[in-house]
């Protein structure tokens with residue numbers, strides 16, 4: 152066998168078991184995966200004018216080391232490394248805590264670049280890391296920043312990419328057909344990959360990004376359209392003929408009257424269920440608009456019609472929560488329901504699987520555990536996925552194949568305009584809940600600088616005294632999960648010191664085991680914890696109506712939609728709720744974005760504003776549109792490319808050449824239909 156771009160990454164030197172696992176966690180299995188693991192941003196390491204940097208801002212500073220580094224130990228594990236650095240005509244102090252080994256990297260007279268936090272009063276930088284690669288890319292002024300994790304460092308990823316490129320450059324496939332490359336003036340994929348990782352100018356990254364984004368969109372559109380075509384070829388779907396009177400009775404038994412918008416989408420969805428065509432529908436509704444109840448009605452209808460259904464969600468916390476609310480809504484004699492997640496015990500799991508296979512179970516709720524191979528249904532009629540942007544096309548395909556082409560409903564809280572949604576999600580029908588349940592008091596939003604944090608703490612306290620609860624969302628540090636956790640832990644300790652013993656503070660982050668997370672969530676739900684410090688893991692769907700305050704640190708680093716999602720965790724009950732954005736915006740756009748958050752709570756308005764504010768300089772957009780699985784492409788900012796990709800895909804799936812010609816071999820391979828010949832053309 153010859154060398155192939157699909158070789159496992161283990162062919163590269165220095166990829167042992169530990170690194171391999173870390174790479175797998177990042178979704179990197181093959182050499183091509185590695186080469187497609189693009190930096191999520193570039194660090195511009197040009198020397199900043201010191202007077203422009205704000206207190207506590209994180210910056211990269213480059214200068215000359217002008218003193219030896221002095222190491223002071225004060226305890227077995229505690230120490231401090233200090234040296235002076237000259238930037239232009241100023242001399243500043245740089246301090247690293249507890250990283251004594253850095254001493255060997257600091258040499259008087261040499262140039263150095265340090266990433267850290269600026270203390271304006273002391274004119275000093277608290278170093279977080281010394282940038283190694285910048286020395287090589289000095290002229291470029293860019294350093295690629297990758298998402299890394301505990302098992303693998305930035306630098307290692309850069310080295311591996313460099314090595315992979317050197318060895319496999321000639322084998323990088325051109326997936327976009329040549330005629331489209333020409334039509335849209337796209338550079339070769341090889342050049343694009345190179346420039347994504349090792350750019351020397353902004354113009355280069357732009358050209359590279361255009362190619363990469365088009366490829367991403369095009370492959371997605373091809374997958375979706377091939378899937379649709381296959382469905383059509385299969386023909387009729389299942390008719391779920393529920394009893395209308397039963398369904399009415401169920402709806403009447405709900406604890407509240409449906410909003411008009413809910414009624415409308417229930418009609419649309421239940422209408423589809425009865426028809427013999429495959430439902431392929433997207434249900435959009437702002438956070439808190441009441442999608443869960445709509446899902447419950449569809450699940451009820453399906454079971455009433457004698458079919459099974461599945462509800463798939465991205466996290467265990469969310470699965471638990473849905474289970475809880477559905478158990479309350481369904482009569483156990485009428486609808487039998489079970490929960491299946493990664494932490495379901497073996498014995499329980501076996502029981503569930505048996506009941507599922509023989510049809511005793513009606514509704515199965517769960518996480519990715521639902522799509523494991525040994526999960527098989529008796530007669531799956533409906534699949535619902537919640538917050539679907541967390542699932543990939545492939546996973547959707549697997550779940551769908553577990554039934555005889557069941558109806559599919561995707562639910563998302565990402566508000567994007569209808570036309571855009573239809574395209575972005577691959578030709579779906581779209582239902583929109585554009586109305587919140589009556590009686591909601593709008594969330595009062597303010598923003599503040601970090602230096603006013605005492606104020607914020609005090610404000611939270613006044614809410615706690617009223618018996619309410621609060622969330623505090625910590626800054627997100629994408630380049631390192633362990634820093635992320637450290638940040639959260641710091642804030643957690645600070646708040647503990649401030650509030651305990653009067654109020655209890657809890658901590659939630661992505662590194663915790665599912666069972667630990669659950670326990671914390673449970674305690675917060677039961678009001679045993681009044682303050683929950685969390686990383687963004689709680690972003691999706693959590694429902695604790697007694698929580699009235701949401702504090703978001705580093706709010707300017709989140710996109711508007713993400714902020715909106717986070718804010719949607721409060722304002723779910725009848726009490727007045729508050730959202731406090733703690734931010735240090737560095738430019739007018741940043742300030743403008745904070746202002747917009749304080750002015751509107753309408754998700755659709757926010758997504759439009761988002762688009763307006765998206766400057767051309769925003770190389771990677773902001774990964775907030777929550778679109779399906781796009782790594783680089785941004786469905787809002789790159790809408791033009793998305794539409795073009797969709798139209799081209801629609802043409803190509805209907806051409807026989809696509810299925811047989813060697814010209815499309817690498818495209819076929821990429822979308823996973825390598826050995827298919829007949830699809831029935833129209």
Ligand code: ADP
Pocket residue numbers: 407408409410413436437438439440441442443444564588589694696723
């Ligand atoms: P979403 O998933 O769309 O963010 P949920 O389904 O979690 O929203 O609903 C948010 C809250 O509103 C829940 O507590 C739910 O019980 C409540 N709710 C849903 N529909 C209505 C309604 N028509 N009237 C009153 N409350 C409702």
Ligand code: MG
Pocket residue numbers: 442443537692
């Ligand atoms: Mg929800």
